[in-house]
Amino acid sequence: MHSWKKWSFAFIAVYFIFSTATFANDSFSDIDSDFWANAEISYLEENNIIGGYSNGEFRPGNEVTRSQAAIMIAESLDLDTSNRPDPAFEDVDESYHAYDTIAAVADEGIINGDDGQFEPNEPLTRGQMAAVLTRAYDLSGEYTPGFADVDEDYIFYHDIQALAGSNITTGYASDNTFRPGESTTRAQFSVFMARIMNDEYKQEPVDTPPLSHFENRITEAEETIEMTMYEEWEGEFQSNEPKAPFEEIENTFLDYYTEDMTTTVWADFYENELDDYGPALAQAFPFRNMEDIEFVTRNNEKVVIGGTEPETELNNQATYYEYTLVQQNNAWYIDSSEDISPNNE
Numbered sequence: 001m002h003s004w005k006k007w008s009f010a011f012i013a014v015y016f017i018f019s020t021a022t023f024a025n026d027s028f029s030d031i032d033s034d035f036w037a038n039a040e041i042s043y044l045e046e047n048n049i050i051g052g053y054s055n056g057e058f059r060p061g062n063e064v065t066r067s068q069a070a071i072m073i074a075e076s077l078d079l080d081t082s083n084r085p086d087p088a089f090e091d092v093d094e095s096y097h098a099y100d101t102i103a104a105v106a107d108e109g110i111i112n113g114d115d116g117q118f119e120p121n122e123p124l125t126r127g128q129m130a131a132v133l134t135r136a137y138d139l140s141g142e143y144t145p146g147f148a149d150v151d152e153d154y155i156f157y158h159d160i161q162a163l164a165g166s167n168i169t170t171g172y173a174s175d176n177t178f179r180p181g182e183s184t185t186r187a188q189f190s191v192f193m194a195r196i197m198n199d200e201y202k203q204e205p206v207d208t209p210p211l212s213h214f215e216n217r218i219t220e221a222e223e224t225i226e227m228t229m230y231e232e233w234e235g236e237f238q239s240n241e242p243k244a245p246f247e248e249i250e251n252t253f254l255d256y257y258t259e260d261m262t263t264t265v266w267a268d269f270y271e272n273e274l275d276d277y278g279p280a281l282a283q284a285f286p287f288r289n290m291e292d293i294e295f296v297t298r299n300n301e302k303v304v305i306g307g308t309e310p311e312t313e314l315n316n317q318a319t320y321y322e323y324t325l326v327q328q329n330n331a332w333y334i335d336s337s338e339d340i341s342p343n344n345e
Contacts, residue, residue, distance in 0.1 A: 061185050062186050111128075250263075
């Protein structure tokens with residue numbers, strides 16, 4: 001192991017070095033207390049790890065360039081930047097202000113160039129940042145669910161896996177993506193660094209089953225409940241005998257739905273709407289016909305899945321539905337299903 005990897009967080013000093021930047025001890029004028037990365041930014045500021053600009057701003061949305069990332073990493077690891085081999089980048093000569101630092105990180109294999117170019121002023125993408133942090137801090141691990149936009153043959157696949165497997169990132173929960181091609185912002189980098197330094201800032205990894213698990217769960221629920229209610233309606237229709245009280249079939253619903261949805265939504269439907277649907281009861285269960293099904297949001301306690309039921313002879317316009325499932329007793333139960341199409345009143 002290289003000597004530069006033998007470091008202690010107690011001595012880390014990561015600096016955003018810009019000609020206009022200065023360290024600030026007061027709150028940043030553009031960071032509100034409810035800003036999503038406020039705690040991590042404050043933590044780094046309090047520990048003299050990161051600062052803002054001379055006008056009191058932090059500029060959380062600013063992109064981190066490749067040369068700035070090189071400087072930050074080199075400072076954090078206390079790299080010796082003297083007497084390094086010439087990295088031979090065509091766009092970084094010895095007169096460049098960060099030449100020695102770029103030479104050092106290139107020599108250590110932390111940040112590499114491409115086709116003889118380092119592109120020092122280009123933004124560092126999220127995929128590249130994953131690779132930089134993984135190499136610099138010896139991160140390892142696997143993120144079992146994976147990200148929808150990171151295939152196994154992607155160049156930074158293993159680095160992103162290590163970053164997520166170390167609980168440094170959970171990606172974008174709304175669609176389970178990492179968005180590796182997007183630029184890394186100052187706020188994002190601050191969050192990554194805070195999580196590397198302090199376990200308290202790490203988020204519990206999203207460890208839910210794949211989308212197919214929820215698709216099967218909802219499909220089975222709707223097919224089972226449809227058949228259960230249809231049999232009750234058919235028996236009542238043919239024999240003119242009252243259908244069974246809801247309490248007698250309630251447990252079938254509770255196998256798939258939360259108690260709240262069962263005793264309110266389904267109990268009401270069974271008592272007051274089932275007869276109106278009759279043989280067309282399948283219309284009350286749209287999931288089997290839905291297309292473009294995807295996660296809307298998900299965490300370890302709740303997932304929301306959305307999809308569109310296309311236009312048909314019975315439905316003169318496409319309808320967008322969202323299903324919410326919650327985890328209870330190590331199983332997932334449907335808690336709501338809603339038509340949230342813009343034209344739904």
